[in-house]
Amino acid sequence: MNQSEHNPGELVSLEEESSTALLKRAYGLETPGQARALYRDWASTYDAHLEDGLHYRAPRRIAEMLADVLKDTTAVILDVGCGTGLVADHLVRCGFCVIDGLDFSPEMLAVADKKTIYRTLIEADLEKPLEIADGSYEAAICCGTFTHGHVGPKAMAEICRTLKRGAPFACTIHNHLWKEVGFAAEVSSLERQGIASLELVRDESYFDGAPSDGKFCVLRRH
Numbered sequence: 001m002n003q004s005e006h007n008p009g010e011l012v013s014l015e016e017e018s019s020t021a022l023l024k025r026a027y028g029l030e031t032p033g034q035a036r037a038l039y040r041d042w043a044s045t046y047d048a049h050l051e052d053g054l055h056y057r058a059p060r061r062i063a064e065m066l067a068d069v070l071k072d073t074t075a076v077i078l079d080v081g082c083g084t085g086l087v088a089d090h091l092v093r094c095g096f097c098v099i100d101g102l103d104f105s106p107e108m109l110a111v112a113d114k115k116t117i118y119r120t121l122i123e124a125d126l127e128k129p130l131e132i133a134d135g136s137y138e139a140a141i142c143c144g145t146f147t148h149g150h151v152g153p154k155a156m157a158e159i160c161r162t163l164k165r166g167a168p169f170a171c172t173i174h175n176h177l178w179k180e181v182g183f184a185a186e187v188s189s190l191e192r193q194g195i196a197s198l199e200l201v202r203d204e205s206y207f208d209g210a211p212s213d214g215k216f217c218v219l220r221r222h
């Protein structure tokens with residue numbers, strides 16, 4: 001996420017000021033412990049801050065990009081780094097009805113659980129091997145989780161492992177991480193190994209009205 005394009009002077013309510021402080025913490029994350037603490041503190045206000053305060057558009061856009069390439073609305077989808085479920089909200093609007101969520105924050109998962117839109121919620125760390133059988137899912141989606149101080153590029157191969165052949169994987173990757181942290185190289189490596197290929201990449205913004213700061217991608221599992 002990148003909030004630098006937003007003028008702090010526009011943020012008038014206490015809730016929005018708090019959101020700015022939490023986003024600053026998100027930029028400064030250095031350890032998994034800090035990330036867990038951030039999302040523990042943010043879980044109850046995350047949706048209001050992101051949607052109402054910052055006009056976070058990425059969940060809707062990446063859900064639409066997945067819907068463009070996945071016509072079977074009964075497909076079993078893994079929402080990776082699902083947080084409070086903003087992506088699944090939009091997947092449901094696109095007609096999808098079988099969505100599992102995965103995140104390492106119990107507090108974010110608890111908010112997602114209250115929405116009763118997920119079939120299953122999985123508490124797991126994306127920096128470690130996932131206890132999910134090969135080829136379990138017909139699609140995966142990941143929004144806002146390949147970003148500063150969050151999850152690194154190696155998780156992409158592990159997510160691909162959980163996908164059936166031919167399954168799409170729609171994800172956002174922050175621009176700053178695309179080359180600097182090795183996401184572009186990881187995508188090339190997946191292509192070279194015949195694991196997945198990059199079908200579509202668009203430069204888009206995470207927030208309404210802000211300059212594009214993300215690569216919005218669709219990969220396809222081979």
Ligand SMILES: C[S@@+](CC[C@H](N)C(=O)[O-])C[C@H]1O[C@@H](n2cnc3c(N)ncnc32)[C@H](O)[C@@H]1O
Pocket residue numbers: 001032035039059080081082083084085086087102103104105108124125126127142143144145150151
């Ligand atoms: C910016 S939020 C995005 C949530 C949701 N996808 C959205 O777009 O609103 C990033 C999420 O990634 C999760 N996360 C960060 N590091 C993680 C890790 N190593 N394993 C699993 N989840 C992680 C956080 O708990 C948080 O819910």
